[in-house]
Amino acid sequence: METRELANLIFPEVKDISYYEEKYKMRDLPEGAVVTRFAPSPTGFVHIGGLYQSLVAKKQASQTGGVFFLRVEDTDQKREVENGVVGIINALKDYGIEPDEGMIDEENFVGEYGPYKQSMRKEIYQAYAKSLLEKGLAYPCFCTSEELDQIRSNQEKAKERTGYYGKWTKCRNMPIDMMAEKIQNGERYIIRLKSPGNPEKKIKHKDVIKGGVDMPENDQDIVIIKSDGLPTYHFAHSVDDHLMGTNLVIRGDEWLPSVPLHLQLFYMLGFKAPKYAHIAPLMKTEAEGKRKLSKRKDPEAAVSYYKEEGIPKQSVKEYLMNIANSNFEMWRKQNPDKALEEFAFDLKKMGVSGALFDMTKMLDVSKNVISKYTAAEIYEEAYAWAEEYDAELCELLKNKEYSMKVLGIERGNSKPRKDIAKWSDLKETIRYMYQLDKENTNFEYQKITDQEEIQKIVTLYFEKYYDENDDKQTWFDKMKDLAQALGYAREVKEYKANPENYKGHVGDISTVIRVTLTGRCQTPDLYEIMQVIRKRRNFEKNIEESNGI
Numbered sequence: 001m002e003t004r005e006l007a008n009l010i011f012p013e014v015k016d017i018s019y020y021e022e023k024y025k026m027r028d029l030p031e032g033a034v035v036t037r038f039a040p041s042p043t044g045f046v047h048i049g050g051l052y053q054s055l056v057a058k059k060q061a062s063q064t065g066g067v068f069f070l071r072v073e074d075t076d077q078k079r080e081v082e083n084g085v086v087g088i089i090n091a092l093k094d095y096g097i098e099p100d101e102g103m104i105d106e107e108n109f110v111g112e113y114g115p116y117k118q119s120m121r122k123e124i125y126q127a128y129a130k131s132l133l134e135k136g137l138a139y140p141c142f143c144t145s146e147e148l149d150q151i152r153s154n155q156e157k158a159k160e161r162t163g164y165y166g167k168w169t170k171c172r173n174m175p176i177d178m179m180a181e182k183i184q185n186g187e188r189y190i191i192r193l194k195s196p197g198n199p200e201k202k203i204k205h206k207d208v209i210k211g212g213v214d215m216p217e218n219d220q221d222i223v224i225i226k227s228d229g230l231p232t233y234h235f236a237h238s239v240d241d242h243l244m245g246t247n248l249v250i251r252g253d254e255w256l257p258s259v260p261l262h263l264q265l266f267y268m269l270g271f272k273a274p275k276y277a278h279i280a281p282l283m284k285t286e287a288e289g290k291r292k293l294s295k296r297k298d299p300e301a302a303v304s305y306y307k308e309e310g311i312p313k314q315s316v317k318e319y320l321m322n323i324a325n326s327n328f329e330m331w332r333k334q335n336p337d338k339a340l341e342e343f344a345f346d347l348k349k350m351g352v353s354g355a356l357f358d359m360t361k362m363l364d365v366s367k368n369v370i371s372k373y374t375a376a377e378i379y380e381e382a383y384a385w386a387e388e389y390d391a392e393l394c395e396l397l398k399n400k401e402y403s404m405k406v407l408g409i410e411r412g413n414s415k416p417r418k419d420i421a422k423w424s425d426l427k428e429t430i431r432y433m434y435q436l437d438k439e440n441t442n443f444e445y446q447k448i449t450d451q452e453e454i455q456k457i458v459t460l461y462f463e464k465y466y467d468e469n470d471d472k473q474t475w476f477d478k479m480k481d482l483a484q485a486l487g488y489a490r491e492v493k494e495y496k497a498n499p500e501n502y503k504g505h506v507g508d509i510s511t512v513i514r515v516t517l518t519g520r521c522q523t524p525d526l527y528e529i530m531q532v533i534r535k536r537r538n539f540e541k542n543i544e545e546s547n548g549i
Contacts, residue, residue, distance in 0.1 A: 001176045007133035009180055010140060010191070014127045024113055024243040033066035036248045038092070038099070039237065041073050042084025046091040046303040047295060048357070049252060049282050052320050054097045056279065057250045059321075059345045061100070070102030071240060072117045075230045085117070091303045095313045113244040118236050125231040128239050128269060129191050129224055137268050138224060140179050140189040141171040164192065165219045172221060191225035193235075197264060205259050208248070208277035209350050218261040234258065238265040246274050250347075253278035277347050282323075283354035293357050300359055310385045310423025314340070315366035321345070322365060323355040337372070363421040371416040375408035378420070382407075385423040393427040396434050405532040406433045410524040417524045432518040433533060445515050447508045457486065457512045468534045472527045483509045 027035060038054040040046065054068075061068035070092065072085050081087075085106045092098060101111025109116045118125075132138035143151075147170065155162045171179075172194060183189065197217035205213045224235035231239070241249065256278045266273035282293040293301045300306075306316050317340060321328050326349050335342070370378065379400065386394035397403045407430070410417040420429055448454060465478040480490040483506040489495035495505035514526050523529060 001180050003136045003176065004134045006140075006176050006180055007130045009183055010133060011126050011130040014123055014130055017127050017131050020124055020127060020243060024245075027067070027245040029067070030065045032064055034061050034064045034248045035067045035069075035245045036061050036250050037069045037071050037102075037241075037244070037246055039071040039073050039240075039251075040088050041076060041079070042081060042088060043076065043079040044081055044084070044295070046088055047293075047301055048303055048306075048320075049293065049301075051091065051095060051097070051303050051316070052282060052324065053250060053252065053279055054092060055095075055317060055320050056324055056345070056347070056350075058097050058099075060248065060250065060347060062341070063345060067100045067245075069111060069113070069244065070099040070116060071244070072103050073233060073236065074117060074119045075226075075233060075236055077119065077230075094303075094307060095317060097317075116244075118240070119230065121236075121240070122229060122231075124243070125225065125236055125239055126229065129231070129235070132193070132224070132268065133191070137194050138191055139172060139174075139194055140183065141192045141221075141223075142174075142179075142182050142187050142189045143170055144188075163220045165195070165221060169221050188227055190223050190227050192221045193224050193265070193268070195219050195221050195264065196268075197260070203260050203263065205263070205276070207256070207259075208275055208347050209280075210253070210256070210278055210352050213256070213259070215257070215260050218264050220261070222261065234261055234265060238262060238269060238271065241274055242266070242269065242271040248275045248277060250277045250279065253280055277350075280351055280354045282357040284357055290354060290356065292354070300357070308389060308424075310382070310389065310426070311362070311366055311421070312369060312381060312423075315362070315369040315421075318369055319362040319365045322361075323357070325349045326351070366421045367418040370420045371418045373411075375404045375411055378407045379404055382423045382426050390424070390427060393423075396427065396431070402532075406430055409528040409532060419524070432520060432523070433529070446511050446521055447504050448512055454512055454516075457482070457509060458516050460486070461509075461513060466530075468531070475527050475530075479510055479513075480506050 027033075029035070036057040038050065038057055040050055058068045060066070070089070072088065074080055074085070083106070085103055089103060089105065101109070101113065102116040103109045107117075107120075115121055129138060141164075143164075148164070151164070151168050151170070152162050155168065169192075171192070195218055197219040199216045199219045201217045202214045203217055205215060207213055222234055223232050225231055240246075259276060262276075263273050283290045284293050284298060295301050306313075318332070321340060321343065322332075325343075325345055327346075328343060331343055373381075379397065383394065383397050386397060420426055445454060448457070461479075461482050465482050467474075467478075470478065484490050486509070487503045488509055489498075489502040489505040492505045492507055495502050510526060511521060514523060514529075515521055517526075517533060518529065
């Protein structure tokens with residue numbers, strides 16, 4: 001029996017590979033256009049590292065006039081979770097990283113190079129496996145799990161590398177007639193690659209991010225088709241990236257050791273290999289040093305965490321770009337109002353070692369992002385988040401007209417407020433604009449602590465000095481007048497020059513008014529707060545309850 005007959009015995013009905021080569025024609029794209037992909041498995045939540053990789057891949061494709069597609073690699077169906085594909089799709093959609101092609105739900109897709117789900121491409125992989133069988137570059141393997149365990153045990157005893165290679169390949173040189181007989185007898189088998197590699201030889205690989213890397217050739221006869229007829233990851237990715245026109249694979253650097261195998265697969269299949277760019281993992285600082293961001297240990301490893309916390313998607317993307325390219329932070333300082341899409345991303349400026357993932361830094365970035373929002377943008381995003389995650393905040397924000405005024409304080413000027421990092425903090429940040437904390441009226445007035453003095457300041461101010469129609473300068477001048485009338489310096493510098501001549505200064509007076517109205521020493525602009533809060537019906541009542549007036 002010849003190898004072609006064996007191949008026909010194993011795959012009697014699959015199409016010739018020429019059918020697929022004709023069906024999936026070379027993409028017609030501009031010179032230099034990048035075709036890349038995000039190819040996750042639907043086996044659990046989407047890791048922030050996956051979002052990071054997707055953002056980089058989407059950016060690289062879009063700025064070169066290329067294509068970014070979503071391919072779901074679901075060949076390990078034992079680990080697949082319910083609605084896993086939709087979870088991936090929604091995670092990308094939540095962050096505005098929408099693929100040009102790929103799956104749009106569990107079964108449907110858009111694009112001419114689909115299906116973009118590996119379990120739906122079974123006959124394609126079998127056609128290319130059959131081609132390898134015909135050429136004698138693959139073979140059926142009948143080893144049981146017990147036999148494979150024994151091979152591993154013998155290798156460990158002999159202190160040799162584990163795996164299916166060289167002298168350990170029990171089925172590699174089995175006569176074709178014997179292989180056919182076993183298949184006809186119904187024996188269980190898989191298809192293995194007949195690797196031509198020699199581990200004594202090195203391959204020279206030029207990674208787009210890491211540069212030149214030398215690695216031993218692959219000599220493992222890996223499984224390419226499992227007993228259920230589905231491919232392994234290694235084989236499927238080679239066939240798919242060829243047929244889908246992928247010319248740049250952007251992935252985590254845990255896959256770097258697989259490069260010799262993957263390049264070998266492309267060579268044996270007769271394909272042109274794509275370029276590879278291996279991204280360093282996201283790291284977290286611990287007492288003993290740094291470690292990879294962990295699905296098991298770190299809640300922030302899940303993309304869903306940021307939605308639950310109310311960190312805007314733009315903040316997350318800005319931060320990820322911040323750690324992706326070393327020059328992004330400076331670009332953002334120089335271009336504070338430009339869209340993220342205008343940044344010229346460069347893969348070669350990505351770090352070769354693990355990028356430190358710092359939640360404190362992310363929240364700082366988020367404060368800057370939110371500081372540029374309009375009141376309307378904050379209201380819409382915060383209210384939508386509150387409807388799902390915080391009923392109390394949702395209730396506060398129901399009065400849209402008033403809430404828009406609250407959220408508009410210190411916005412749209414040259415130095416906007418930067419006290420909001422995430423929507424889950426918003427309730428405590430603005431609560432005082434709706435109601436004082438009735439459980440705590442022992443407010444900290446800082447320098448002025450005498451209750452009679454506090455009452456005198458508040459009473460005199462609202463009886464003689466406050467006028468809601470005053471502009472800001474007039475309002476502040478009257479605050480100075482009150483300070484002078486009560487024995488306080490009109491200016492802070494006057495007080496500092498001669499502290500023995502005054503009880504304090506105008507800042508101490510304004511702090512009393514601020515704390516009386518808000519219960520806080522630190523707030524955004526007091527004039528703007530009073531312009532908003534005065535229109536509440538309980539404005540005077542608020543003062544009375546907080547200060548006993």
